[in-house]
Amino acid sequence: MPPVAAPEAGFPWIVLAILLPLAGMVAALPLGRHARALALLLIPAGLVVALLLAAQVWREGEVTYALGGWTPPLGIALRADGFSAVMVVTTAVVLLGVALFAQSSFRAPPGEETRAALLFWALLLGLWGALNAAFLGNDLFNLYVALELLTLAAVPMASLEARAETLAAALRYLFFALAGSVLYLLGAVLLYGAYGTLDITLLAERAGPEPVTWAAAALMTAGLLAKTALFPLHLWLPPAHAGAPAAASAVLSALVVKASFFLVLRLWFDALPGVMTAAAGQLLAALGAGAILFGSVLALHQVRMKLLVAYSTVAQLGYLFLMVPLAGGGGAAQPWDAGAWSGGVLHAVSHAFAKAAMFLAAGLFLRAAGHDRIAELRGMGAALPMVTLAFGLAGLSLLGLPPSGGFIAKWLLLTTAMASGQWWWALVMFAGGLLAAGYVFRALTPLLARTETPVLPGRPVPRHQQWAVLGLALCSVALGVAPLMPFALLQVGRPEAAEEGIG
Amino acid sequence: MTALWLLDLCLVAVILAVALSAVAARDLFAATVFFVAYGLLIALAWVRLDAVDVALAEAAIGAGLTGVLLLGVTARVHMEARTPGPGRGMRLAIGAGCAAVSVALAAAVLSLPVPAPSLVPAVEAAIPATGLGNPVTAVLLAFRGYDTLLETLVLLLALLGVWSLAPDRLWGGRPGLRHRARPEGTLAWLGRLLPPIGLLVGVYVFWIGSDQPGGAFQAGTILAAVWLLAIMAGLSDAPPVRSLALRLVLVAGPVVFLGIGTAGLFVAGAFLGYPPAAAKTLIVTVEAALTLSIAATLALLVAGAPERAP
Amino acid sequence: MRLALDLFTILCVSAGGVFFLAATIGMLRFPDTLTRLHALTKADNLGLGLVVLGLLPRMEGVAEALKLVGIWLLALLAAATVAQLVARAALRETAGQPGGPPR
């Protein structure tokens, strides 16, 4: 039997979105000192590919692609729905900002190759490919390999400076990530044993609510939560994210943890929609609530700016899990599901921009002042007004103040919490917003303080780096001004449960 | 049947005992030795589960290379853990929790449906299109070739990660320490005698992989072991990481795989597809390049980060 | 003929098993590294050799049989080398101590 030809669809942008970064990573090694140039060429090209893929999903609906022409369950399929397209585009935009920022910091002297300059760009390309593979994969085992690819790119990024504390942080990160992926794989094994396939679309048809499936879902969810650093499995995140070079922190905090969150949603809403119970959704949201409160309080207590930003990631990740019970995870379809879904995803995207901007800004303060102790950054705002503005705008989005992507996202989550009668999650969101205001203003106050003598940056901060930070912060705000397009795109490929009504 | 059943029971009992010893052993070296023994026993279990391909991979990679990695670092990291582990009560609680996980898994295993769903018919129907005789190779290189592509990139990224730990001033230099052995000594003698045999076995395992148990990963591991032996015997040295030739060897497998996969877009209508007439030739070409790259990558993963200035 | 071959296999493999057992006991009970090595290499090789010998008549062709003999030869080679290396390390470690060789 000859292999079945791939369904006649448009141009396979979905393949190119994965192929481009991975081929770039492979080519970076022999290219050596030209790896930076290669990455700076590929990242804008990748953004174009991502936008074309999103346009394809927008026009034609869900895109699937059988790799090698072998259709599931024997072969592996790629699938892009609205959610994946949005994540792929977000990844490309954040990477563009980060690359613009890093092009001067990871640059070898002419004619030479240095360790950090080669490896940063090679790892960045690998990480990008792994993220796209995770967003576009439709096979649970293949997603395991993609997650491992992501881990092995992210861990060396965290220890790129190879100091004692970053080595320890990277090692701890590795242990959590490995334990997480083994648990995930164990769940996948059980699903294969019960249903004979790991294709998400086929599983959705075959899997029913039985003990084996519950065990598998519990194991896979636990594994993914360890990788997402959801409370109480968050211990590895702050030191790993705060210890990395600023450009790496931005990518780790903005994007890498979102991949495993994305897979939690894939698992609950796409692969096993009939399996999840309402109680499980409430439990997941309760952990999210714990993350919001605990992470925010810890962020309030941090002395160093990068750690404050890292703990705020722990808190903001919590919001993402509130959307699970609100968007109909483990229950009958409700009119407000679509609103909660859009709110959750919008939060993931706007947090990606805001957090990338904040980490890069923190990196610039660190560079200018030579340290990042918050209390001693007095007057930095006058020295670096653009960066401070960016930090403030990003903070606006974290707080959920209008106009910002974070505001729309939190507004949608709040209204659906009220509409669905789950008012307790609304309370958590109010408290989280107040605490976020606390830690953002705590970081901003010394920056904006007037000093007797004007503070001068110890080391000059290049203009283009300031623009990169401001650009990312503006993206997160802009999401609140023109949010209508992504809303409709997000609903492409949504299963019935979330398709009814617009919230 | 009963004799085999008895054999299975004994094997399982020994596997569990050795695994427990590896976790419970007081000192690191003993734990590592138990782990290597465990790997070999598990390889036997794979034979009993009709998975000879996996048995080869487990013996070569799981027991062999992982063992060498752990033993190598055990010799260089002498310190014991200083933070005390959890106390006795806590350990008991954790043990009970882990036992509960095992029991739940056992219940899940016992509740799996009969007859078991499987992809055996699908593989049998599709394998003629690949021209291969070994279904595992067909899955690895054709049906789920995308997994394998990502997996070779995982290996490459791991190597970059290991290299990233080198101090900046040593970047571009040679990994690991220079090994010396007395030229007339046993190790040097073995280092001269074994490589030709190992090379032969490696090529054989690669070649036979299209129709019988074997393939790129097993063969690559054997070749890596041969190279490592030559390095340890002082007959060869790890190449400097700035060497362009080395880097080209490292990426050869992924490049050929990506290249042929992309060509599939035009000649077979799908990325990573093969036109049936040329499928076997293309697959063997990909495998040959992968074997070379896997061998180099695995050997360098064991050799470690650059430690000698260029 | 068939019965004689079966008997041969059973005898050889059992004898090999006895040697393996003896070697294991020797390794556990002997007092120092060198005597343990003695137990391991001598008895191990002989044990594996007997198992291989016993299985030879059951092989399907000359090539298969040669592969089996090849395995035994490789095991011999590895065991001999490792024994050499371990013995040298043991000698170096005990050098100068009471009961050890002179430094």
Place this chain on the structure above:
Amino acid sequence: MTATLYGLTGAALVGIGLYGLIVRRHALRRLLAFNLLGSGVFLLFGAVAERAGPGGDPVPHAMIITGIVVALAATALGVALVLHLARETGRAEPDPPEG
């Protein structure tokens, strides 16, 4: 029958590996326990494959080989991290000293 026996063994190995991963402090002991845990998962998968009948299902076999290689890659990175951590700090555990 054989499949069930090895499946149960895999389940037990998962418990053993998990215990080692949580309880042990030395990073190398944890890496070792991670490998035991992974191997238990693979054995469970092998048992699932064997349930398909004599010869077994080749799809899980291929996935297990992939898993073994990925585990080795992760172990190699872990070993390198431990080696450099030990060199920098004289400690072979990632957790900060207590107190």
